[in-house]
Structure formats: structure tokens, C-alpha cells
Amino acid sequence: MTFYKKLSPFYNLAIFYFSISLMLRIVLLFHPITQSSFSFLESLKIFGLGLISDFFVFVIASAFLWLYLIFLSNSKYNKPSGYIILGFLIAAFLYVLSGKSIFDEYGGALPRIVLIFIGLKTALFTLFLFLPEWRTKFRFWLFSFVIFLYVLLILQNGLSEYFFWNEFGVKYNFIAVNYLIYTNEVIGNIMQSYPVIPIFSALFLVSGIASYFIIKRSKNYIDQIPSFNEKIQISVFYSLLFIVSLFAIPSLAKTENSKNVFVNELQSNGLYKFFLAFENSKLDYFKFYKTMPNQEAFAILQKQFPAISGENTMQKISNDSVENHKNVVLITIESLSADFMKTYGNENNITPFLDSLSQKSLQFTNLYAAGNRTVRGLEAVTLCIPPTAGESVVKRDDNKNKFSTGAVFKDKGYNVKFMYGGDAFFDNMQDFYTGNGYEIVDKSSFSPEEITFSNVWGVCDEDMYNKAIKIMNGEAKQKKPFFNHIMTVSNHRPFTYPNNKIDIPGDIKSRDGGVKYTDYALRKFFDMARKQPWFNNTVFVIVADHCASSAGKTELPLDKYRIPAFIYMPNEKPEKFNKLMSQIDLMPTLFGLLHFDYNSKFYGQDVFKPSYKSRAFIATYQDLGLIKDNVLTILSPKQQIKQFQLKLKPEAGISPEYQIHYDEIPLKTVNKDLVNETISYYQSASYVLKEKEYQFKDLKKDKLYAKIK
Template sequence: MILQNGISEFFFWNEFGVKYNFIAVNYLIYTTEVIGNIMQSYPVIPIFSTLFLATTIITYFIVKKSGIYIDEIPDFKTKLTISGIYIVLFLVSLAAIPALAKTENSKNVFVNELQSNGIYKFYLAFKNNKLDYFKFYKTLPNKKAYVILKQQLPAISGQNTNQNIKSDSRENHKNVVLITIESYSAEFLKSYGNTHNITPFLDSLERKSLQFTNLYAAGNRTVRGLEAVTLCLPPSAGESIVKREDNKNKFSTGNIFKQKGYTVKFMYGGDAFFDNMKDFYSGNGYEIVDKSNFAPEEISFSNVWGVCDEDMYNKAIKLMNIEAKENRPFFNHIMTVSNHRPFTYPNGKIDIPGDSKSRNGGVKYTDYAMRRFFAMARKQSWFQNTVFVIVADHCASSAGKTQLPLEKYRIPAFIYSPGIKAEKYNKLMSQIDLMPTLFGLLHFDYESKFYGQDVFKSDYKPRAFIATYQDLGMIRDNILTILSPKHQVRQYQLNLVLTKGISPEYQIHYEEKPLNPERTDLVNETISFYQTVSDILKRKAYQK
């Protein structure tokens, strides 16, 4: 077990850049996908063969040296002495490991992670999977928190986020296709500095789209990205709403579309049971299309995560052709799977073999599959009347030298339609703002509970939310404010670190310098956002 844990920690670090955390806890729930992913991603048989051999040799010497305890059974006093020593060592370790953890106070997160105890980190992640904001985080009087929130959302009144959204133009009920791309960092695109030519289609699409160049993912897991574009509220402490028991009948983007007469679907190439997606989306009025809906002849390639993106897009085209005949607009949310370890996909599609298990290959195949999807879509009768929203769910990696490294949250986002002017929107914004901005472009009138805002409105104040399951951050005025358990607050001045040859709007690297004295106004704003979210969810005031 000791050797296997050491090997497991190595591979977990290789993938996530940290010791065991909440991802390890969550993965225990989905053993089929996770074990399958490990089997397809790593040389499991050679590793375990070596592990078995090492274990056998070590066990042999232990047994050989322990022969005296087999030949001559110890008396009661010896047994008691040995047992006492073990009990004392055990109790000392229970106290020593948490005490040593308190010494992990380097400004470099990698240093803290390297010196930490992986199993203890796993225990903490398991223990803190459900965090009560009001117990663990710095708070304000509730009334004051909502007063500060009103400064950010002027249309609200009282202790809620109810707003009446009105447009000065006629509503445009175009079809909408939302594509959330698995693990797609902004730094994969050529404009952000990538030199490997792995996103040729998206590189070309950005010149024809409304591109949001300064958008940040809300979290570092798929469920956080889905939560952000579906519920349009900042991430809350602990587990994502998608995976909570109280995850149904929420005020959602799907709910808005349904009010407007749209059919609403969530499409996923894998088993939607994973990460509780099926329970969440079906509980919020979406029709689910996942791998179970595919006929055998519709699957050309699949791995443990599901069918390849090409197969998912082929299925989506078929379903949208059927929907187009119903004389109702449709909203289809497609979640991709191919850009996920083990990064396997059909051979012969791109210049990187599908069995090379390369991240660059996964990114490039994902881009290739999307190119094919758009090529097919352009031939359909509904294409001219459809808006395509493309955004990553989160970055490929979340690890960095700081608590919340900004470059690990910067993601690409586009809105493309034959009728939408191509331009760049360069102001700071959050993943939760994307769909309210789309509703603004479609001139929707609706009663809203969203924290997310239409970034083209005159009263929009640029800010972004980035978080892990316990560190809750807000970016505003080039300052990052982070709320953490044990009522901790940290602030960092963000100084741009220029990368040569990259346009100003695509610069993503910042130096985070501790801010002293702190900006109290920004601390209070950050608290007001996260505290009111937690309060509203607790009171079940975010129901549709």
C-alpha cells in the first residue's frame, strides 16, 4: 500500500500538479470511468508487475528478519510493550501530521504541495467537500452584504437577485447551440502565443466571431463550467451545485429558453451519470442525450469517456434536423469529451496519431471535429438562423505557483452567427456572463435571478470570479481578492508579465504580489458576492 500510494501520488501530481485533493475524492465515486481512464492512459500492467516484484522482495526480507517472532511467541509483557510503542507512535503521528501541515507556508504553492502529506491532504479534501460559507469564511452582516451587491447589480432590491431585463428591440428567437469544450485553455490558441498550430479552426473562427478575449473560467472542473453557463452565478464553497442533492428546479439558462418556446437538450458523448450531470440537467428541465442514445452504427470510436467528438456532432446534426421540422427554435448544449486523458481518438484524422495519447493531439482532434461539425451545419436549412456559442469548461491544468494562478483560468469564448458582427470584446468578464450577454444580443425580455450580466450594458462593471472548491476569488481593478476557510482573506496586486509577440488583449500572465494595505472595498465586494450566493442557495431562493 505504501509503494502503491507513492506511485499514485506521482501520477496524480503529473496530471494535476498537486497532491491528492478534492478531485481524488470525487473520482472515488465514478470508479468505472476513472479506472478505465487509468487503464487506457498509463502502462498499468508493467507498473503493477514491478510493484508486485518490489513488494515480494521487501516482504521476503521482512519475513526472514521476523522469524524470531514466529519461532518463539512473545510473552504477554513483550506483546504489551510492542503494542504500547505502536499506539504511542500512532497518536504522535495523528498530532504531528496536522502540526507539520501548518509549516507549509511558502508563497510558492508547488513548494507547499511537494512537502505535504498526500494521504492527509486526501483526508482534508474529503472532510471539506461540503463547506458551510457562514461557518468557515469571513462574513458581513447579511443586510450590508446585499446593499453592497446592489451596487454591482443596481436592478435588484431586498435580499435576492431578482431583476427585470428589458430590451429596446424585438426579440430574435434564433436557434442556439452552446458547445462547452473539455479542458481547453486559452493558451492553446495561436493568438495567445501557441506555436504548435493545434487549433487551426478556432484560430480562423475568431476572425469571424464575437470573441471574448479576457474571459475567466469560474473553476477548474467540468461541473464548475457547466454550473457557470447554466446557472450564471459565482461558484459557491464546497461541491458544485451540479453534484449536490438540492440541484433541481433552479433558475437556469434552459429555463429562459423554455419560457421563449424553445426545445432544450443537453448532449454528452459519455454516460451522463458521470459527475451527476444527468440528475442535474434532467432535474432542470433538459432532455438528456448521451451515449445510451447512440445506436451501434452511430459509434465509430469510443474510449472510457464516451464516443469521439465526431460521433457526438453527427448525432447532434441528426437531432437538430428533426427539431428544425417542428417549427420551434431549439437550444442544444453540447459537452465534448475527446480532449481528456487518455487523449485517444480515431487514427488518420490529424497529423498526430490517435493512439499516441498526446494532449496536443487531443486538442487538435477536438478542433478538427468542430471544423467538420461546422462544415456539416452550413449545409443544413437551420444554419443561417442559428447562433453558436463556444467556450471551454475550464483550463487543461489548474496548478501553479500561486493559490489561484490566473493563466490557469483564462479560457477562449466565441459567439458566432451569420448575422452577428465579428469583433473583439476585451474587457474583463466571467464565464457566468456569457449566456446573459447572449440573451442581450437576442434582445430577450425576461425576469432574471442571474448574477451574470450582459457585458454590453452600460452599467456592467468588469470583474471575474475564479475558485477552487475552497478558495473563492474575485478579480477587479487588477487586484485578486481570495477568501479561504478559517476566515482568511488575501489580496494580490496583479502586474502584467508581457510575452513578446503577443497582442495586449491576449496577454495572460500576471505576477501576483501581496497587497498591503488591503483594499477593504474590494474585500467587502468579494464577500458580498460569495456570501449572498451561499445565502440564496441556503434559503432555496434560486429556484425557477
């Protein structure tokens, strides 16, 4: 068999992939949404450079096919190697089946997926080993399935790219990534929007026909399995192409530089665009959302912030009293929904300490999380800015030197730290916080004797709090105030924690157990803190990062964003603040309580100022919401706007300020003032981030800063 015939599965699939890509480009070129004409050179870029890009992307995507083909062999079934391999597979299967494997630490569907994969691999290997006379047929059907799967995915991707273009007029972007996150909602939308059964029936039929011809032209590979030396040749050739592709793909992407956006989109490869969406986490507000002239957006914003001027949010925050430089400990609690607490109606007594502490604190009873992921909560309390489209600023490349709560504290002479019981590399937290002047204390800072329990997310909350107490005792001796932001981890799947701490065992992986242990660990922290000399001179801010779940019947279900938040000051009288407010308002309100004078760029406000107007921001990665005047306004891609009247659904036995459930009734007549205000907030926030107007380090060089100072 000549060398090129050994590559027959690759080049036959490649020809099919290139054909589908070519057809897709032609269809999209003449699609009604593609309102543009193209010159000869532009057409050459679209089809010429597009084809080259497709080639290199296919090389990368063929990695799984290469792995499958390179391990095809008859010799591995010989004695004794076949029995050794089978024994290893059975042992691996039993290990995962035991429920105590490393995969179980991750929770979710991962253990089942791994178990199914190893189980199938073991079953197939057993058949191949003990039924050698059937080996050829089994191999043929398995080979056929792999080819069919590739063909199906190629067609499925082409179909998906078409429908995505039909919706948005571009190749994949962060919205496509978002669709993977909200699978239930997206599948429901697809089922309601398209004739799914006919489409998928045709898809499988075409995949079967195409696979038949590709298999027929490629099965010589399994009829005459290449020798070991031939596989080395194939692997060397493929590896060289793979390495070249890694450099060629991003280089070709740089040629997508036409002033005509459609040229760039049609030239691009959809799969690579999807990968970039994961990497960049960007969704351009100005391209996909309803906008207005920037000057108008900031003019509307000025009604909320009378002190600002121009296209920025710079303002002077002044207080009449002397600044109080108390220590501050901010604790953001993982996934602490409001309805876990007794005051919001929970009857399981899983937060006894938090229920007690809240009654001794300044409570914010009507506060909404900005988003539904940890990085959104961290963004909200650190940058005090509305959640912008796409991924949180925490995970973006341009996430450093922002105007942050830590920057304000540092400017006041505080030591500033971010403490996390896990690996701060996760979710880009280390890059974000170090890039904004915070010192990092994470799992890598712990000595072995400081860790009593850990799971995949990190050390248990008790260990983190013990470490925090040690660090704060050291800081107190430096005669400088400290600001320490602690992010908890224990209330997170797989919900494992030390046994014999609460009445729910730590190894049964219970959500209620995770909440109750989080509450228990927090009580232990306060028990220790009360014994320290710095306790009475410290303010404790406690807030959830987001709710435990964000799924609901509507795009932005209000009950899935309501979170507890309170500020505890030892020896201060408890108080309730019942007005609507946002997670981004929490730290500016704290600065007001400490009587800080500072120059601010925050969108968050001190809710005790007479100028404060009640509103809250809630968002997913693409739906951006404003709650105000009992109306929820939502901005979505494709310049879509929805508004809902909020009607309270009161629950018996719960005080009015703790009611969280609302019916969201579509408004028949749009409230234009609220629409414009919503656009103003989100457009201006996107603008100041994009134009680097939300930086801190250049603040003192800013002419406006000098003027207002």
C-alpha cells in the first residue's frame, strides 16, 4: 500500500469537509442577511484564504481520528499482552465504579461519562480478544461508526453555522459559547423555533449516505493495517502538519482585516471562531445590542450621577465626618441563595449562624446579584460596575489596573489581600487580583499541616478561615489597617467537607450539607475572630457571589438572583435597609459608612445618600437586565428589548421585605424612559471598559481627576 493510501481516511474526510465549507460559504454569501457586494479580490480572500484556513483547522480536528487509527492493531490481542491490557481496563472500570475515584470529586456527569467510556472500551476489547474470528467485522463496524461520527459532526457544524448566521449575521461568537451553558433553554428554543424532526432526520440520512462512500474509499486502512514503521511515518507526517497548523491558523486569522465585516466573517473558519470565543470571552455590545449616541447615553447617565461630566464616570465622593479606617473583611460566600436562609422562608435550619448574625447587622434585604457565576459576583464587589455582555472582566485579557475597591483601600493605606481556599489560577482570579494590586493567599500558601480537608475545589472553609486568622493577626501587628477579601469554596459541588462537624455527613454530597457546613465554618471563624484584639475595630461584609441556581421559566428569573448581604460592625445597633439595590452598591455603601472621601469611577452607589435611586442590575452572559419601578427591562443581542411588569407573589409566613417571588408579565406598551436608562447604563459601562476609561493607575494623571480633586 502506497503512503498516500495509508492516509485515505484523512483525505477523504478532508475533501468532504472542504466541500461542505465551500457550499456553506456560497449559501451565506447569497443569504438575505449578507447585505453587501464583493470585489474579485474580496471573493478571492473569502474562498482562497478560507479554504487554506479550513485545511489547517481540519488537521487539528483530526487529532482524535489519528489517535484512533494509530492504535489499531492485532498484536495487542496476543498472549500475554492482551490479558494484561484487559486486566488493566477492568481494574480502571471497577475503580471508577467504586464511587471514590478522582472523577467523583468533580461531581456532575463526569463520573458517569468516564464510566461509560471505560466500560465500552473494556467490552469492545473483550470481544476483540476472545472472538478473533469476528475481529475483522467488529473493527469494520467500529471504523464505520467513527467515520459516521466525523461526517455527522461536520454536517451538524455546517447546519449550526447556517442557523447562527441566520440569527446574527456572523460566524460563531460568545453567544454560541453561552448556548452551551444554557443547554435546557437553548434546546427548548430550538424545539419551538425549527422543524427539528425533519431537519435531524435529513441530517442522519445525508450523514449515512456520505459515510457510505467515504468508508468505501477508506476501508483499505483497516483491511491492511499499517505496520509499526508505517504508523511512525504517518505520525511524523501528521505531527509536522499539526505543529504547522498551530501557527498557521492564528496567522491566517490576522488576514481577516477587511473594512467589510462580511468579508472577514465569510473568510473565517467557524470552529476557530468558536475557540476564540472561549479564549476571548467577548461579546461586542456596540455590534449586537440596541445603542444610542454616546453623548446621549452619558447625558442620561448624568441624571443618575449629577457629578459626572463628559463620557466617563469620574465623580468626587465627599463625607462630612472624619474618615474611619477600620479593618474590613469581605466574605463572598459561594452559591448562597437568599432562600437558604430562614428569614426568606427556608424551614430546614441550614443557616442558623447566618440567620443569627444577620439580626445583629445592617441587613440589605432587597439586594440582587449581578450575575449567575462566581466571577460575576467578584466583579460586582471588586469593580462595582454593571455586568457587561460576554464574560466577566475577571476573565478577560484587559482586566488589570481597573478602578477597584482594593485600589480605594490601598489609596487609604490599607494592606489588601484576596484569599481563596482553592487554586487562584482557576477562573483567572490570580491574574485579575494581582493585576489590580491585591496580594494572593490561596491553597499554594498553605503548609501541609494547615490542611485538614480538601477536595477538587480546594481546602475546606475552616482551613481557609484558620489561615485568615493567622494572617490578620500578623497584619494587626503592622499598625496598618487591612482589607481582606475571602472567597469561600465549600458550598460547591461535590459538596464534600469534613465529617462530624454538622448533623449531615460530609461524604453524602448534599447541597443542604454544603450550605450548613459553610454556615458552621463561618461561625467558627467569628468565634476565633472575637478573641483577637483587632475584632472590635473590624467591619465584616458578608454577601453571596450568586444564587445556587439560575435556571427559570423566564430569561432572568428574579428569585434566582436574590441574595443575602449584610454588614456586621461589632457593638453597632442592627438595622434593615429594605430598598431595592444591586450587588455593585455594597462596597460604595461601606465606603460611605466609613466616611471615605475619594474620587470614584464606580457605577455602584452609597444607598444611604439622598441622591440614590433604587435599581438593580441582573444579567447572564448575553441578557442584560435593569430592575426599576417594578419593571424588568432586558437588552438582548440582535438589538432586542423586552420589558416585564413585576407582580409580587407573596408567600404566607414571610415578612414583606423578604418576599422574593414575582410574576414577570410582558408589558404591552414599552416604557421608553426605562429602556433608554437601561441602554445608558450598559452602553456606557461597555464604552468605559473598551476605551480604558475605567483604569486606576493613570487616574492621578487625569486632568479631570486634578480638577475635581
